[in-house]
Structure formats: C-alpha cells, structure tokens
Amino acid sequence: MTTTQAGPVADAPQASPPAQARRRGLGGRLLDQLERFGLVVLLIAVALFFTFLPATSAVFPTSANLRNVAANESILVVVALAALVPLVAERFDLSVGATVGLAAIVTGKLLTSGAAPTLVAILAGVLVGALVGLVNGIVIAHYNASSLVITLGMATLLQGVGSYLTGDTTLLGMPQSLLDFGNLQWLGIPRPVWLFVLLALAIAFVLGMTVFGRRLLAIGSNEAAARLVGMPVSRTVLLAFVVSGALAGVAGILVLARTGGASAGVGAGYTLPAVAAIFLGSTTIRPGRFTVAGTLVGVFFVAISVNGLTLAGAQDWVDPVFNGGAVVLAVAAAAILAKRRLGSAR
Template sequence: MTLSAGTRDDQVQAPHDGAPPPAGRSRRTTAWPLELVERFGLVLLLGGIVVFFCLWPATSDVFPTVANVRNIAANESILVIAALAALIPLVAERFDLSVGAIVATTSIATAKIATEWELPLVLAIAGGVLVGAAIGLVNGFLIAYFNANSLVITLGMSTLLAGIGVLWTGYQTLLGVPQPLLDFGNLSWLGIPRPVWLLAATALAVAFLLGFTMFGRRLLAIGSNEPASRLVGMPVSRTVMLAFACSGAVAGVAGVLLLARTGSAAAGVGTGYTLPALAAIFLGSTTIRPGRFTVAGTLVGVFFVAVSINGLTLAGAEDWVEPVFNGAAVVLAVSAAAVIAKKRKRAAR
C-alpha cells in the first residue's frame, strides 16, 4: 500500500520536476504568434507598404513628404466618414448601399439651402445632415418594420436619390458655396487639415455610440443573434430603424464635407463612395478584432487602400489600377471575413 501511494505521489509531482507542460499549454504558447499575425496582419501590412513606398526610388521623393501625408488624410476624410456611416447598420448585419447617394444628395441639399435659399450657413449644414437622417429613417423603417431586404431597399433608394439629384440640379453644377465652408474644407488647424479634425470627431462619436451605449450593445447583439435578441424582448425593429437614421446623418456629414472640399455640388458626385466604403469595412473586419466590424478596423482598411493607391499613382500607374484595386480589395476582404466568421463559429462550438 505504501509503495502504491508513493508511486501516485511521484506521478502527481512529475510535471513540477522538469516534465513537459500539458499539451493545451504548449499549443497556446505556439499559437499566440499566429493569433497576433491574424489580429494585426493588416496593420503590419499597411506599415510595410508605407516603408516600401518611402524607399522605392519611383516614389521616395514625394511619398514621405508632409504635403503628401496631408493630402492623403484630407482626401480620405470623406471616404472614412462615409464608411463609418455604412458601418453602423452593418454591425446589425444590415447593408446600406445608399450611403454614396446620400452623400451626393446631402451635398446638393446643403448647397441649395446656402446659395438659392440664402439661409445662414449653420442652418444649411444642419439641413444637409437632417436630410441624410430623414433618408436613413425611411430606409430603416422599410427594412425594420416590413422585414424588407436591406440590399434591395438601399439599392432602390440609391437609384431614387440619383433621379432626385438630377431633378434638383437640372444637370447643372451648383456653385457659390460660402467662403467659410470652403475654408473649412481646404485649410488647416495646427498644421492638420480641418477635415481630419472632423474625421477624428466623427470616428470618436461612432466608436462611443457602438462601444459604450445601450444602443450599440443592442446592435451588436442583433448582429450576433437576432432571434435570441427578439426572444429576450429587445426592440429589434426600432433599433435597426434608428441605425439607418444614424447612418444617414453621418453620411450627411460626409456630404457637407464633400461640398466644403470641392466648392460645388452635382448629381451623382458621391455615388462612387459606396464600394470603397464597404471595401474598407470588410478589410477592417479582418484586423484588430477579426470577425467584427469596428471603427479602428475601418480606419485601417480605408488608409490601407488609400496609401496603396496613392503610392501606385505617384509611381505612374494608369487609371484602371484604382478600380481594379478597390474591386480586388472587396473580393478578398469579404472572402477573408467569411473564413474568419467560420473559424469563430467552430471555436464557439
């Protein structure tokens, strides 16, 4: 009996006397570098692209300059804000393909209020944002309370807004934007372009909305498991409707900024933002918190595409490179997001 007990004690103490660690601990030790690459791979790739274009002889003279950095940041501010607009309903697994059309429409609305109606600039800006919120509210109401497909509704709304834009402008470009708005879109504060300040404020507001409010937690719950959200009594329909209203309002901010940057408004000008915005969101879902749509990931996604295209353009790439790069980014990002989602489901099981 004593020998048997002693044998058991030796077996218990063996792992503390130099024996190999448990298999699970070993796997965790070897897996963390892969997890780190999975979480921050796109961030590292962005850094690598920046270094490459800084050292490549074809771009090394212009790419690392302060003027080029400011140019990238200011030019991409509109796209980032449009992407943040599309991000809000996408957290609840609802697509908004009307973001670009809302950007164009709110730009026209702001210009008409400021120039033709000759109302104060503050009212013109508020009017543009409210127009965006109203369009988003209509989208959200139809999608949430009629259980309509978000892709179809927002695509139809995009087409409808394109026609309204033509009706409002009469195929003309609206000019005469107030100088203070132009100054905001093209000047700097503390050496940083003013649009970048607006981008930062909008990103912080959306991050707070999604991460630190009950509304944001409800959106995440709906996106993760909508049937369970309904079972526990969550106001799913109202939350989805408000998500589209918030999306429209943020897209309205992008529309006002577009007007401030260009000094003019015309039908269809903002429609080109939809695809790059979605590409940025899905690219962002593969980094930092893989499988989730986040503000930080979206910022990385936007600037990954922007820096790549900027560097290629400076190197003399032809016009077809940008649409090909954007399209490829969408395909690869959606595929990667799908793979990550499957891995998360397997891990949950």
C-alpha cells in the same frame, strides 16, 4: 481479504502538457496576434515600401502628401462610419453614397440660391440624410425587408432625384467660409481631419459604451436571442439607419467644402470603397467584428496603397481594381476567419 491495485494512471502524478501541445499553443497565440494586427503591420509595411521606393521616395513621405491623403480620405471615413453603424446589426446600407450626393445637392442649392444662411443650409443637408435613413429604417426594420434590396433601390431613386434637382449641371459658388473649412488647416492638420476624428471617437463611444451600441452588437451576433430577451430590435435598427443617414449627410457637406461644387451622382463612388474599408477592418484588431478602429485601418490601407501606386506612375484603372479586389479579399478573409474560429470552438 482482497487487495485493490490502483492503475498506473491513478497512482501517477498528473502529467504536464506535452511539448508538442505547448508548441501548438504558442503557435496558436502567434497566429492569433497575426490575425489581429496583420493588416496594421501590412499598412506600415506598404508605407515603408513607398517611402524608400526610388520612384516615390521624394514625394510620398512628405508632410504635404500625407496631409493631402488624410484630407481627401476624410469624406470616405465619414461615409464608412455611416455604413458601419447598421452593419454592426448585420444590415447593409448601400444608399450611403447616394445620400452623400443628395445632401450635397440640397445644401448647395440652398447656398447658391441665397435661400438660407450657411449654417441653416448645412443643417438642412444633415436633416435630408437623416430623413433618407428614416425611410430606409422604417421599411427595413418594421416590415422586415431586405436591407440590400431596399437601400440599393433607394440609391437609384436618390440619384434620379439629384439629377432632377441639378438639371444635370454642377452647382458652384459655395461661400468662402465653407471652402475654407474644407481646404485650410488648424494647427497644421487639415480641418476635415479634425472632424472625422471627432466623429470616429463619437461612434466608437456609442458602439462600445452605450445601451444603443450594445443592442446593435447583440442584434448582429444573434437577433433571435435579442428578441427573446426583450430588446427593441426594430426600434434599434431604425435608429441605426437614421444615424447612418445623418452621417452621410455630414459627408455630403464635406464634399461641398472640399470640392466647392455638387452634381448628380457626386456621391455614388463612395459606397464601394466604404464597404471595402469596413470589411477589411473586420479582419484586424478585433477580427470578425465591425469596429471603428478597424474601419480606419481599412480606409487608410487602401488610400496609402493607391496613393503610392499613383505616385509610382500607375494608371487610372488601379484605383477601382484595388477597391474591388479589397472587397473580395476582405470578405473571403472574414469567411476564412469565421470558419477557423468555428473549427477551434469545436
């Protein structure tokens, strides 16, 4: 008769995780929350800093200043939303700024020449933007061309077209109804803010709740797998660029409404800040993903910071340095977060 002795591991009850592992788990959760909302917390901290800083406390927290910041950033928000849509599918659109300029110029010429009523001229500007997106989309989606190269070339081409159309002059004399939209308020809130909020909600809905949005996310996550399951990748990418161009056209109309004029190269300065906002936004709320909420946080983090620094007496070079630095830091942070997730997955 033989006896079998069970080992101590088999006989002993299953042990609970050690205290060190529990502490590591708690620390990991805290780190995850910091990762998700760190930029939001930093935005609040920056706003509080300039609220109480003696050099800016008299002006920065006033409703007039905050309304001005929101209204001024309305154009950039729409441009960032335009660049965001194809970027969800891992395609860059570096022509959004130049498309803004061309849409503004086309609409401005129609309005100042009296060739079309205001509404028709506005629709023409949006259509021009959509057509630019269509051309980008055809070349990039159907011929598998580099989105960086194609849209950068398109941006250069559009700036030349804008210079030709304006004769290197500034188009002035926009109708008062358009200027009123850009500079007056509804219920104490600048009218352009209402527009960008509606557009942000619409894009968030499209990306999160529609088949088109889910396809974009799938393509951005794993394009090869998306093709294998039969997704219309080319058609989806093409439509993303059309939406991007149309939104850039809307931003061009806002430029006219806010400034009352258009000239060659008027939109060129929006591309880098828009990309900076998107990449900054990819480090917050849903880290590693390009989202509307994150993009808005990115836009206003840079805007509030630059506004506060300007009120504190910073020189003109602060704005481009801050935007360029934001791009570098955001891309680096996104890479670090991706590496951290890959390590934890293993």
